[in-house]
Amino acid sequence: MAKDIGEIKDRIAGCLWGQAIGDALGLGTEFMSSDEVKQNYPDGLSKYSQIGIESGRWTDDTDMMLCIARAIISDKRIEPKTVVHNFKEWYKTSPIDIGVTTARILSLYEYEDSPYEVVQMMWERFGKNDAGNGGVMRTSVVGLWNEDVAENAERICRLTHADPRCAGSCVIISELINSLVWQDKGLSFDELLQIGEKYDGRIRPYLEIARNGILEDFELDDEQTMGYTLKTMGCAVWCLCHVDNFMEGLLKVVNAGGDADTNAAVTCAVLGAKYGRKVIPEYYIQNLNRKDEYEEMIGQLTNILIR
Ligand SMILES: [Mg+2]
Incomplete structure (x- = not known):
């Protein structure tokens, strides 16, 4: 079956907007218990404007994802050295x-020259x-690159997080996004378990x-x-x-509290990859603080991904 490029582009955009939207709305309940969420937002948190001064601001999750996206745009491949440089600049x-x-x-000081050893x-x-969850929070964009997904996800994760549970979560989320965007299907439960088992036995109960x-x-x-x-992986x-x-x-996810910006960033990147940009209400895109810059990045990245 011929692949519908328009659909693939829509799912790429859905994944990237989902990441930023989940991050920005989740900021409003970050570190709260679910009871505190109810006290602060009796009708639930559903709009950036309820957050007040930080309305529409995404956080480190999307900033670090952008470091990877910009490395892909400049190198036209996933090159850890450039990602490290962008992390440092950020x-x-x-x-x-x-x-x-x-x-x-x-x-x-030694990080830029030997990141893996330092980590x-x-x-x-x-x-x-x-x-x-500092690795998995930024891995969505790695899943959009349609080659060597597991290897890339692990390499980018290990630039800051060496634990096999972190690598396993990154590979699961990246593989899921890749399959949703490029194959229009998720992975079976057995496929997810197999990835988990490859990295760490502690992943299985969360799946x-x-x-x-x-x-x-x-x-x-x-x-x-x-x-x-x-x-974070399990929630998504x-x-x-x-x-x-x-x-x-x-x-x-946002109204569950906890590390809500990260949980929602990862969840919404996955859901955006499944459902596409077309289902995301315009309010959530138009009211992001750095919307224009982000939209430009999505355009540049998409041109490289669809080549
Ligand atoms: Mg954050």
């Missing part, structure tokens, strides 16, 4: 919401138990909740574990299995 702007692991890594060393120094559980089973707002990569896969449209996923 770090120099003193971003206010950078993640703990990422900040620790990017602050190191591995820091992971070991912190007891090999740091599996934050099982995604298939059989309810969103609350992830305890997304638990203070101790809210930034865990498997929760759960929505893919259980919601009927883009908006339902966006609002469910």
Whole structure:
């Protein structure tokens, strides 16, 4: 069957807008418990304007995704060295919401010359138990590149996060997005399990909740574990299995609290890849703070992806 390029372009745009929209709306409930979400937004959070001064602002998740997107635009391939350079340049702007692991890594003098060694060393120094969602939050764009998806997702993840649970989450989300955009289908549960098993046995229970559980089973707002990569990955896969449209996923995840900007960025990138830009209400696109710049990036990137 001939591939419909118009449809593919629409799903690429849906994925990228979904990332920024989930990030920007999720900012309004970030780090809240679900009770605090209800106190702050009695009718639920559904519009950027409810957030106040930060209305329409995306955060580090989309900024770091843009570092990768711009590397692809300049190199016309996924070149980790350029991504590292872009990460460093972004770090120099003193971003206010950078993640703990990422900040620790990017602050190191040796990072730019030997990123993988530095990341591995820091992971070991912190007891090999740091599996934050800082890799998976930016991996959507890697899934749009239609070659060597798993290898690229892992290489870009390991530029800051060495834990196999982080790499496994990035590969699962990137492979899902790739399949949704380019093949117009998701992956089977067995295919997802196989990817998980390749990286870490601890991934499986989160995939099982995604298939059989309810969103609350992830305890997304638990203070101790809210930034865990498997929760973010699981939440996105759960929505893919259980919601009927883009908006339902966006609002469910944003109103669950916890690391809501990241959870919603990843979830909405996946849902955007499935449903396309055409289903996203214009309000959410038009009211993003850096909408014009983002739209231009999407155009440039799409021209390279569809070549
Ligand atoms: Mg963030």
